[in-house]
Amino acid sequence: MHSWVDGLPVDGLSSLKDRGLAYGDGLFETIAVKAGHPLLLELHLQRLALGCSRLAIAADHVLIRSELLAYAQQMGDGILKLILTRGDSQRGYGASPGAQPRRILQASPSASYPQANARDGVVLFDCATRLSEQPLLAGLKHLNRLEQVLARSEWQDPAYAEGLMRDTSGRVIEGVFSNLFLVQDGRLLTPDLQRSGVAGVMRAALLAQAARLAIPCHITDISLEQLQQADELFVCNSVYGVWPVRAFADLSWPVGPLTRKLQGIARTLLDV
């Protein structure tokens, strides 16, 4: 399926003056689409709006929503990627006052991960690449993603389905393309993303569902030592849902009941 740029089908090309290319000056969302419906759309749009607010990108959110719905309708099933940039500008970091944000929609086939990831759990690679601490950008799904590119390049062995990333102070933050949850004494813990990391849409959905089910949740700083004490561990994102984590470095965990419960919830959220 053709990509759309600003609502029009294009042949895979965009402007060379785009600040997304020049500086990574923009945001993106990766949205699972089933039977023509973009899943978890409201949460994706909320995060996008937060990013636009923090980066001062004056996007038309009504238009973005209607384009996402129309594009997903044509896709049927797959992964919809939205890239929203600040638009074109002349040379230099300062944005042109008249810059029009650019909307790029791209379709990919549905992700095909091994079924064993969800069933038996995954092993996490121990990434040496650390996440830098930048409160102004933390949580956002912005286009400055060299740390994830470097981290993902650290392993090729398919025995590792994901990699665990810490920040430069050593806190456990997230997977390269997932968020992380711990279960301890019947309680959910997930890393605080005020300094680094991407606040994933599935993370937000699971936190909301857990609150609805009165499962205690705690967003906090998490150390490597705390991983050791966890009863269960899992990673999540808005494409694959929940994968139990069965091992990381010399640690291992069983696939526990709370992980299975939240995996079931994620599955429901990714169904139409």
Place this chain on the structure above:
Amino acid sequence: MHSWVDGLPVDGLSSLKDRGLAYGDGLFETIAVKAGHPLLLELHLQRLALGCSRLAIAADHVLIRSELLAYAQQMGDGILKLILTRGDSQRGYGASPGAQPRRILQASPSASYPQANARDGVVLFDCATRLSEQPLLAGLKHLNRLEQVLARSEWQDPAYAEGLMRDTSGRVIEGVFSNLFLVQDGRLLTPDLQRSGVAGVMRAALLAQAARLAIPCHITDISLEQLQQADELFVCNSVYGVWPVRAFADLSWPVGPLTRKLQGIARTLLDV
């Protein structure tokens, strides 16, 4: 003048699958061109090669050099921007094994800064945006530049020609688009860029020239308090050369003799 993508003139368009757009997965150089000659070319190419090595981008540096020379020849005078990305890939942070790095060359008119900047010195804005600390990326001119975009958006008042950026630990690092030098007791000091910052080509050129002239130089961590004790302060880059700094916050400096000396050297380097 048309931009070139991979050596061919194009009508301002590049691939939507480019990892430069998707993740800021690439590098750039901004090169002054005079009478058809790209200035400080060897230093630009050295920094680019270091970036390619650190990011594992397998670029053809012989081809890049010859393209820069040919493009500059056609430009005559102006600013040549090279963007080198890892090339296209499918969705996901992992690069496709067959990805071909993409070369983008763009021409802009020569920068037109007020003559007073070089003559009388500039006032620096005090940027609230801090540089995050990421040793894996520090020094490189990579495409992840949201911190500079945010910092540059902090002021519109043309009374400030540049902004001063500190890192998240409070160290003085650089300008938004310049490097910084202090003069103290006849000695040059410039911030260490092992954790953050862009190691500018003019900075490298001035350090080399100072060494040749036996002017003592020290690359070190610099605090705000040390600015106060400096006899002279200046900023530099490979487009405008050297601007004395006459004020920042409640501090001020005279335009001193070592600044004028290095300004003269920079002017020579940017002449053909």
